[in-house]
Amino acid sequence: DAGVTQSPTHLIKTRGQHVTLRCSPISGHKSVSWYQQVLGQGPQFIFQYYEKEERGRGNFPDRFSARQFPNYSSELNVNALLLGDSALYLCASSLWDNSYEQYFGPGTRLTVT
Amino acid sequence: AQRVTQPEKLLSVFKGAPVELKCNYSYSGSPELFWYVQYSRQRLQLLLRHISRESIKGFTADLNKGETSFHLKKPFAQEEDSAMYYCAHKAPHGSSNTGKLIFGQGTTLQVKP
Numbered sequence: 001d002a003g004v005t006q007s008p009t010h011l012i013k014t015r016g017q018h019v020t021l022r023c024s025p026i027s028g029h030k031s032v033s034w035y036q037q038v039l040g041q042g043p044q045f046i047f048q049y050y051e052k053e054e055r056g057r058g059n060f061p062d063r064f065s066a067r068q069f070p071n072y073s074s075e076l077n078v079n080a081l082l083l084g085d086s087a088l089y090l091c092a093s094s095l096w097d098n099s100y101e102q103y104f105g106p107g108t109r110l111t112v113t
Numbered sequence: 114a115q116r117v118t119q120p121e122k123l124l125s126v127f128k129g130a131p132v133e134l135k136c137n138y139s140y141s142g143s144p145e146l147f148w149y150v151q152y153s154r155q156r157l158q159l160l161l162r163h164i165s166r167e168s169i170k171g172f173t174a175d176l177n178k179g180e181t182s183f184h185l186k187k188p189f190a191q192e193e194d195s196a197m198y199y200c201a202h203k204a205p206h207g208s209s210n211t212g213k214l215i216f217g218q219g220t221t222l223q224v225k226p
Contacts, residue, residue, distance in 0.1 A: 042216030
């Protein structure tokens with residue numbers, strides 16, 4: 001198993017545009033969480049999905065949305081991009097919604113110009 | 114609000130010296146605490162969990178509820194320990210964000226030869 005995979009690796013967008021980031025969890029894992037990591041800071045929780053339902057939401061504006069598909073992969077969508085959305089977006093998968101260990105992907109580096 | 118604080122951005126020690134990476138948390142109940150590590154060009158990964166009380170790669174961390182601390186320690190640092198270390202707190206089971214990890218800002222450990 002390749003572990004958690006994320007695509008794309010890097011992305012450059014312009015202010016006001018929309019972006020979709022993708023994540024495939026480890027086989028058998030049913031929970032996916034999204035984190036934003038701004039340079040110099042720790043990851044910040046955005047969303048958790050489990051069995052295609054939202055199980056948690058962090059303190060992010062409604063411009064951020066996500067969903068989980070029947071195969072447990074997930075997408076994170078960000079509308080009306082701002083310069084401050086530039087960050088590394090991490091996806092983490094776990095077996096259950098309350099599993100203590102989360103397995104992180106390599107991240108997608110988003111740059112908004 | 115739950116918060117995790119790592120007061121040092123950078124900790125630089127010589128090989129063979131003891132290491133202590135500081136972590137303080139704010140949570141009134143029974144915390145579930147972790148240390149995650151990110152080696153150069155690798156993914157964020159779990160190092161240890163306070164409940165397991167294991168020693169991983171020579172590192173240990175003791176929960177001190179009185180001081181609300183969970184410092185990471187190793188008696189003799191090795192060059193391969195050089196990495197970014199994050200302390201994290203997990204929202205308790207039954208809370209609205211049960212799978213959410215709250216990370217500190219991270220401490221870069223640099224072990225010099």
